[in-house]
Amino acid sequence: MRKFVFGIALSTFIISCNFDTQFAKGKSLYIQKCQSCHMDDGSGLGSYISSLQNKNMDFYLQICTISKGKGNKNLVMPGFKLTDVEYANLINFLNEKFGNNKVYLPAGFKNMNTLCKGS
């Protein structure tokens, strides 16, 4: 029984550490590639740049927006070609830290750059 409890405590610890590492990597990607437009807290800039807070976007839309970019008459967001791991880290960071749905891309989500081709 003690071993069992210890096992649960240990795996909870490992899982939360993994997420902490993912969020940290996602955050540094966000700082490098997104923060200059969307601000450090994701609040954006009024009608010029969308807020990323409380969005609850689904994964498909998030991946497509990031990989293809998006524009309005004032400003264009470029598309970013990231690796699968980078998409996962970035999206999980956004969903955790900006008041979003706290739904995380499962590990092993593959070929995200090809999801939106032709659409």
Ligand code: HEC
């Ligand atoms: C050059 C400035 C710029 C950069 C850099 C940028 N964005 Fe954007 N982003 C925009 C603009 C402008 C829009 C709004 C387009 C519109 O009005 O439809 C937008 C829209 C979005 C949306 C859609 C929001 C919605 O409500 O539909 C998401 C998600 C998003 N950006 C995420 C990101 C992420 C993640 C990064 C970094 C990888 C990033 N953006 C980098 C300017 C930028």
